[in-house]
Amino acid sequence: MRAHRHPAARVALGLLIPILLLALWQAQAEVGGARALAFVPLASIAAAFAELAASGQLLTDAVTTTSRALTGLVLGASAGVLLGIAMGLFRSVDRLIGPLYHAIRQVPLLGWLPLIGLWVGNGEAAKLLIVGLAAFYPTVLNTYEGIVHAERRNTDVGALFGFSRAQLLRHVLLPGALPLILTGLSQAIAFAWIATIGTELLLGAGAGLGATMSLAQAQQRMDVILVAIAITGLIGFTLNTLFARLRGHLLRWQPAIA
Amino acid sequence: MTSNLSRIGFGLAPLVALLLLWQAASAAGLFPPQVLVAPADVVAALLAMWRNGELVAHLSISLTRLLIGFGLGAAAGLAFGTALALSRLAEALFGPLFQALRQVPVLAFLPMLVLLLGIEERFKIVVVAIAAFFPVALAAFDGVRGVPRSHFEVAKLYRTPLLPFLGRILLPAATPPVLTGLRIGLTRAWLVLIACELLAAGSGIGQMMEMARQLFRIDVVLAGVFVSGLIGFLLDRGVKLIERRTLRWKAA
Amino acid sequence: MNVTTLFDTPAAASPPIDGALTIAGLSKDFTVGGRSLPVLDGIDLVVRPGEFVSIVGPSGCGKSTLLRLVAGLDTDFAGEIRLDGKRITGTDLDRGLIFQDHRLFPWMTLEENVGLALLNSSIPKAQRARIVAEHIALLNLAGFEKAYPHQLSGGMAQRGAIARALVTEPKLLLLDEPLGALDALTRIHVQTELQRIWLRQRSTMLMVTHDVEEAVYLSDRVIIMGAKPGRIRRIVDIDLPHPRERSLPQLHRLRDEILAELIQPVPTPGEPENLVRLPVREAM
Ligand SMILES: Nc1ncnc2c1ncn2[C@@H]1O[C@H](COP(=O)(O)OP(=O)(O)OP(=O)(O)O)[C@@H](O)[C@H]1O
Ligand SMILES: [Mg+2]
Numbered sequence: 001m002r003a004h005r006h007p008a009a010r011v012a013l014g015l016l017i018p019i020l021l022l023a024l025w026q027a028q029a030e031v032g033g034a035r036a037l038a039f040v041p042l043a044s045i046a047a048a049f050a051e052l053a054a055s056g057q058l059l060t061d062a063v064t065t066t067s068r069a070l071t072g073l074v075l076g077a078s079a080g081v082l083l084g085i086a087m088g089l090f091r092s093v094d095r096l097i098g099p100l101y102h103a104i105r106q107v108p109l110l111g112w113l114p115l116i117g118l119w120v121g122n123g124e125a126a127k128l129l130i131v132g133l134a135a136f137y138p139t140v141l142n143t144y145e146g147i148v149h150a151e152r153r154n155t156d157v158g159a160l161f162g163f164s165r166a167q168l169l170r171h172v173l174l175p176g177a178l179p180l181i182l183t184g185l186s187q188a189i190a191f192a193w194i195a196t197i198g199t200e201l202l203l204g205a206g207a208g209l210g211a212t213m214s215l216a217q218a219q220q221r222m223d224v225i226l227v228a229i230a231i232t233g234l235i236g237f238t239l240n241t242l243f244a245r246l247r248g249h250l251l252r253w254q255p256a257i258a
Numbered sequence: 259m260t261s262n263l264s265r266i267g268f269g270l271a272p273l274v275a276l277l278l279l280w281q282a283a284s285a286a287g288l289f290p291p292q293v294l295v296a297p298a299d300v301v302a303a304l305l306a307m308w309r310n311g312e313l314v315a316h317l318s319i320s321l322t323r324l325l326i327g328f329g330l331g332a333a334a335g336l337a338f339g340t341a342l343a344l345s346r347l348a349e350a351l352f353g354p355l356f357q358a359l360r361q362v363p364v365l366a367f368l369p370m371l372v373l374l375l376g377i378e379e380r381f382k383i384v385v386v387a388i389a390a391f392f393p394v395a396l397a398a399f400d401g402v403r404g405v406p407r408s409h410f411e412v413a414k415l416y417r418t419p420l421l422p423f424l425g426r427i428l429l430p431a432a433t434p435p436v437l438t439g440l441r442i443g444l445t446r447a448w449l450v451l452i453a454c455e456l457l458a459a460g461s462g463i464g465q466m467m468e469m470a471r472q473l474f475r476i477d478v479v480l481a482g483v484f485v486s487g488l489i490g491f492l493l494d495r496g497v498k499l500i501e502r503r504t505l506r507w508k509a510a
Numbered sequence: 511m512n513v514t515t516l517f518d519t520p521a522a523a524s525p526p527i528d529g530a531l532t533i534a535g536l537s538k539d540f541t542v543g544g545r546s547l548p549v550l551d552g553i554d555l556v557v558r559p560g561e562f563v564s565i566v567g568p569s570g571c572g573k574s575t576l577l578r579l580v581a582g583l584d585t586d587f588a589g590e591i592r593l594d595g596k597r598i599t600g601t602d603l604d605r606g607l608i609f610q611d612h613r614l615f616p617w618m619t620l621e622e623n624v625g626l627a628l629l630n631s632s633i634p635k636a637q638r639a640r641i642v643a644e645h646i647a648l649l650n651l652a653g654f655e656k657a658y659p660h661q662l663s664g665g666m667a668q669r670g671a672i673a674r675a676l677v678t679e680p681k682l683l684l685l686d687e688p689l690g691a692l693d694a695l696t697r698i699h700v701q702t703e704l705q706r707i708w709l710r711q712r713s714t715m716l717m718v719t720h721d722v723e724e725a726v727y728l729s730d731r732v733i734i735m736g737a738k739p740g741r742i743r744r745i746v747d748i749d750l751p752h753p754r755e756r757s758l759p760q761l762h763r764l765r766d767e768i769l770a771e772l773i774q775p776v777p778t779p780g781e782p783e784n785l786v787r788l789p790v791r792e793a794m
Contacts, residue, residue: 009350010350013347013350013351014350014351014353014354014355015354016351017351017352017355018354018355018358021355037373038373038374095268095269095272096272097272098269099269099270099272099273100272100273100276103273103487104487106487106488106490106491106494107483107486107487107490108448108449108452108453108486108487108490109449110449110452110453110456111449111452111456111464111467111482111483111486111487112483113456114456114467114468114470114471114479114482115467115471115476115479115480115483117471118292118293118471118474118476118479119293153609153611153613154613154615156583156609156613157613157615159582159583159601160581160583160601160606160607161601161603161626161627161629161630161678162601162602162603162630163629163630164630167629167630171615171626171629172615175615175617175618176615176617178617193363194363194364194365197363197365197366198363198365198453201365201366201368201369201453201457202453202456202457209366210365210366213366213368213369214369216369217368217369217372217373220373222370222373225369225370225373226370228366229362229366229367229370232362232363232366233358233359233361233362233366234361236361236362236363237361240361252658253616253617253618253658253659253660254616254660255616255660
């Protein structure tokens with residue numbers, strides 16, 4: 001039996017478990033009683049989706065959360081790339097900032113929230129700070145590695161043509177580090193997305209998918225929560241996919257790995 | 259040996275300098291105490307909580323949650339990832355669902371799990387387990403899939419039974435990537451546990467920090483930041499040590 | 511294009527006035543594991559302007575090291591290296607170097623790679639594109655300007671590296687086994703191209719090679735180096751006009767002579783103890 005080799009059979013097999021789980025869920029919902037609160041019927045999830053979509057709340061939430069994630073990402077990642085370059089180029093910066101960076105990085109990201117809450121409150125600034133930090137860590141590390149481990153064979157060519165430090169950075173070090181920088185950025189996207197949802201959940205208040213989930217939890221609206229989870233996964237997936245495309249385009253000079 | 263020590267000393271110098279600067283600035287009254295307290299005050303808070311047993315209590319409850327949750331999640335992840343890598347049928351059945359769920363940040367599951375499980379102990383353990391599950395399952399899958407075909411062929415040739423095959427051939431070959439996955443899983447689990455405790459708990463390091471925030475006890479908050487960072491560091495370092503050990507054994 | 515017409519009149523090039531390389535008392539040590547390891551010891555060499563000189567010698571005798579020193583990539587040495595009387599203290603566009611591997615930047619197209627060499631040259635920006643195109647055509651790479659290195663064959667990439675080295679019109683071109691990575695057929699083809707270009711540009715050439723036939727075919731002189739530490743053992747003059755026929759019997763005789771010299775170590779007067787190397791002593 002090699003049924004699972006067939007493309008159509010693969011799709012069917014892939015759908016089997018999710019459908020089974022949904023059926024199980026629906027069955028639980030129909031049992032009623034205390035369980036009905038958690039296991040809402042599938043129909044009411046669909047209704048919740050329609051309601052949220054129609055009222056425009058879903059769109060507002062999605063846009064708010066996404067733009068928050070992207071803002072933090074841009075801020076944190078650009079700071080991260082700059083610091084990574086500085087640490088990679090200058091030993092003194094590396095020695096001075098390196099230990100501090102590694103010490104701060106050990107604290108679980110959301111562990112900063114109480115402190116940041118005391119400093120800047122629970123508003124937008126606190127959220128952006130955490131999201132930015134999430135994007136900052138992996139970009140620093142990967143940029144630094146890329147610059148420091150620049151291949152001698154490439155820097156020699158730069159020396160041969162009398163490149164200045166700036167020319168070496170622009171034409172040799174940065175392009176050479178690009179694959180790693182992009183790896184750092186793709187991690188940054190994932191972390192920034194997690195951090196955005198996390199801060200919205202923990203700080204509640206305001207618009208955003210996390211805040212909506214938090215409110216829905218208080219109101220025991222499982223249907224709304226499930227819709228928000230699905231949208232969260234979808235946006236995260238879209239961001240990753242778009243970035244993978246961009247990465248492929250920027251690294252088109254690399255021979256195919258296949 | 260000495261050069262190693264002196265290198266570490268040199269690396270720590272900027273940190274120590276920063277601490278001294280911070281202490282001096284606080285002593286000079288540069289920050290109002292509700293914004294930043296001196297490092298000495300943080301140490302004092304740590305010591306006080308250590309002596310009255312508060313810190314140990316919070317720490318041990320957090321670490322217990324981490325241990326149980328991570329243990330369950332990692333074990334499930336290992337089994338799941340290995341099964342998916344070995345059986346094409348299992349991959350066809352569970353692969354798509356796994357890939358879809360993986361897109362959702364674990365934190366996004368918190369509200370759902372609160373409604374399903376309440377906010378008692380089992381909620382935190384399940385969340386930690388989920389956080390550990392995904393990276394470990396992924397690493398186990400990649401690790402086992404990465405085992406060279408020739409290993410399987412040798413096993414087939416000698417008709418190696420399943421258990422010795424798993425233990426003698428598969429495990430050693432897949433260990434390095436799996437250890438990396440375990441390390442990532444452990445870090446994730448710790449992060450998510452702190453988040454959980456911040457959100458809803460009666461005890462634990464996260465709850466200690468959240469309470470302190472509400473009471474404007476910045477010294478305790480900073481102590482919590484320090485302790486959670488230290489634990490994160492030790493966990494990461496511990497698995498890295500094991501990784502290095504295993505790699506050395508592998509090379510020998 | 512007038513590039514091709516240039517090929518047809520190689521003899522028209524006037525004799526070069528500069529590109530004279532003088533190496534005097536050159537020594538170089540590397541520190542390996544805390545111990546000093548002599549790699550080059552007392553190298554004296556004069557290369558005339560426009561001369562083509564090849565270096566052959568056993569692996570590890572310091573040929574690449576010598577070229578790196580002349581290129582200015584490594585300035586930590588004893589002795590003197592001068593180009594047209596000017597002491598070499600670092601890299602400069604008057605010296606070009608071609609490595610054994612092409613070393614084109616993978617993230618740039620062929621055109622960008624060749625153009626990059628002109629980044630700091632005095633050639634006006636407006637003319638650069640034309641010069642780059644000319645050199646790409648010179649090495650028969652026209653049509654591949656927009657290709658990335660991984661889209662080129664090994665021989666094409668190596669020719670690209672030659673184009674990049676030539677584009678700055680260096681007075682002295684250093685070549686470190688430039689054709690080593692090529693298959694026999696491509697190799698012969700690029701050798702011919704190299705000779706044509708040299709006859710046209712008349713820059714001084716200093717080439718390291720393991721292929722004695724190649725050395726004999728292209729060079730005015732062949733330098734035979736010995737190892738541990740690297741020294742010049744013998745210099746063989748190839749007094750034949752260019753361009754040469756490959757089948758020339760004199761070339762074959764010279765090749766056999768040099769090969770024999772390379773295979774059978776000849777004692778250097780005054781150091782007979784270097785001759786007999788017992789395995790026991792090696793182990794110590
Ligand atoms: N950066 C370095 N550090 C230490 N030793 C080096 C270094 N570069 C070269 N050497 C040593 O110097 C010696 C000469 O090396 P070099 O590369 O010049 O040899 P070569 O004649 O070009 O050999 P081949 O024909 O194999 O290319 C070798 O023994 C090598 O081990
Ligand atoms: Mg060499």
